[in-house]
Amino acid sequence: MRQGIWPKNDAGWPTCGIPDVLYVDHGTDFTRDHLAQTGRGLHFEIIYSAVARPQGRGKIERL
Numbered sequence: 060m061r062q063g064i065w066p067k068n069d070a071g072w073p074t075c076g077i078p079d080v081l082y083v084d085h086g087t088d089f090t091r092d093h094l095a096q097t098g099r100g101l102h103f104e105i106i107y108s109a110v111a112r113p114q115g116r117g118k119i120e121r122l
Contacts, residue, residue, distance in 0.1 A: 060097055080104045 066075045081103055083089035089107070098105045 060094075064101075077101050078103050080106055082106050082108065084108050085110055 064075060064077050067073075081098065083094075083105060085107060088094070089105075094105065
């Protein structure tokens with residue numbers, strides 16, 4: 060999360076900041092309590108994709 064929200068030194072990565080919504084799958088990195096605590100602390104919502112339904116993950120990752 061830290062690398063994602065901090066400003067970048069590379070002009071090719073213009074987007075930074077705290078998201079309103081974070082779309083994730085059910086990987087172990089995303090289902091731990093620490094991510095939920097971070098979401099509550101930084102006031103963003105975490106939305107999990109449907110299990111075994113990868114077509115639900117078609118979100119914009121980069122501009």
